[in-house]
Amino acid sequence: MPLRMMVSSKKAVLAISCLFAGCITGTTGAFSPHHRVSSLSSRSNVRSVIHQAAGDGDDIVTEDMEEPGSVDSIPRGGGANIKKAPPALPTLATYRKFALPCLCLWVAQPLLSLIDTSFVGLSGNSATSAQQLAALGPATTFIDGSVYLFAFLNVATTNLYSSARAQEGEGSDQAENVVRTASRIALRSGIGLFFFLLAFARPLLALYIGHEAENTPGLLDSAEDYVKIRALSMPTSLLLGVVQAACLGAKDSVTPLIATLYSTVVNIIGDFLLVSQLGMGLRGAAIATTLAQWAATAALLAPARKRLVKDGNLGLWKKPEATSSSVSSKTFLSFAAPVLTLIMGKLAAFGFMTHSAAAIPGQPTPLASHQIILSLFFFASPFMEVVSQTAQTFIPGYLAPVTDYITKRKKATPSYDSRTDKFVKPWESSAFSVGNALLKLGFSVGMVVATLAALVPAFFGGLLTSDTTVQEAVKPLAKYLLAGAFLTAPVAVSEGILLARRELKFLATVYLVSTALLPSALLQVKRIGGNVEQVWACFAAFQLFRATCFAGRIWSGPVLKYISSSFGGSKTKEAKA
Secondary structure, three states: OHHHHHHHHHHHHHHHHHHHHHHHHOOOOOOOHHHHHHHHHHHHOOOOOOOOOOOOOOOOOOOOOOOOOOHHHOOOOOOOOOOOOOOOOOOHHHHHHHHHHHHHHHHHHHHHHHHHHHHHHHOOOHHHHHHHHHHHHHHHHHHHHHHHOOOHHHHHHHHHHHHHHHHHOOOOHHHHHHHHHHHHHHHHHHHHHHHHHHHHHHHHHHHHHOHHHHOOOOHHHHHHHHHHHHHHHHHHHHHHHHHHHHHHHOOOOHHHHHHHHHHHHHHHHHHHHHHHHOOOHHHHHHHHHHHHHHHHHHHHHHHHHHHHOOOOOOOOOOOOOOOOOOOOHHHHHHHHHHHHHHHHHHHHHHHHHHHHHHOOOOOOHHHHHHHHHHHHHHHHHHHHHHHHHHHHHHOHHHHHHHHHHHHHHHHHOOOOOHHHOOOHHHHHHHHHHHHHHHHHHHHHHHHHHHHHHHHHHHHOHHHOOOOHHHHHHHHHHHHHHHHHHHHHHHHHHHHHHHHHOOOHHHHHHHHHHHHHHHHHHHHHHHHOOOOHHHHHHHHHHHHHHHHHHHHHHHHHHHHHHHHHHHHHHHHHHHHHO
């Protein structure tokens, strides 16, 4: 049974991936290859030097390049003249100005699911509450995972749009083409995902929740109803994501904030009326969340059209005419492939956790308690993920000019050694300083958010469920939620820095290894008839493994070099004496 389940899970993931590829490749992109080369290809084969120590050397004559911008407009791609001093380091206010709208982008989806969890858990009697929560767990994980599978669109849109603005100017044809192409791909992918969920929701959910939970009366039916209703919002959800990402690239923080506010208000009112007052349960929660997604998209599209494209046309249906600078969507997919590895690794982790929790005897209490902790984790993690996105935005402004410069110097002089180049060291030091500052910020945010999230199941379980049995069941899970959420901080920050350094192969390798180890441990918990505590203990270990690998990749070199130089320096002084 476990082996068949693993094989079937791989088939399900493969089916979604094929759908994803079919949706994307059916659209011809219009991204300028100039953007792609400057921000991606020129760095993909260059080893990052952020952690290397560069000493002073002879002056090196470089070709003239564009001067770097101010702190608020740090370039995302190469083009700065590294013979000049790097831009001033960003301040806390600068990070905050960027992070707030980015946080809205990350927190919107889990916020809607958390609101659903709260209203469903507090409605009806205790038995009904636990039953509905047990069905909501796999349903929301399945929906959120489907949307998250396409999160690469948001990353690509922000990166390419901000690069186009920096290189060609706001309102340029290239920048507008990024928005139109991303919007068209997102909408068509969302339509494909909608039909896919309608056709395969029930068998995939049955595979997902396992045999024991499937036999619980009404659980699979309720989960299926929720997923099919939420599927109606898939086209607008993916479109909303890329338009928000473009606004973020344009440094527009107000519009995404308003859209998120609309969705939250509509969802709360809808849940109150449909779930609490009319007693529609999961169906009411699904309808409320779908209406919230539609409201957010409507609130965002009108002002975004004026802000992002001159003629107000996002080109959702009509493909622009091909030009000499246009490239196929295959190029876009080549950017997405490494990111998809990371995304699918995370989805596999949470999918196997829910599957293992669903197999624990004594349903629906184990799955209901797992759903509460999972919803709290999903709500807490965006606060750390936003620091990761900040690293991806600010570090390339210092690192990309160096990698472009080193690439050109090595082509001209194969024996060139960047460690002896005095122009490289200040830029590397600045990039490393930004990384250190963001790591400290991530630890601070992680401790506060993880503590607050863990307090809910430990002392305030009644806020999320009226079932006293479930309230008691979630209390022991608070410590694992604290550990898992806190460790998300170094994982997210380090991951953002490694993405900025384009160390995609290393990231993919770590995720492949950890994704192989975690399901094995979770399936062992299922085999021995373990409990939900063991499921979340495995997740905490998973987080610790990733944090150690990612942070070690970045900071182990400088730390070891510092220790070595300290001992070496002492010996040198003794020898001189």
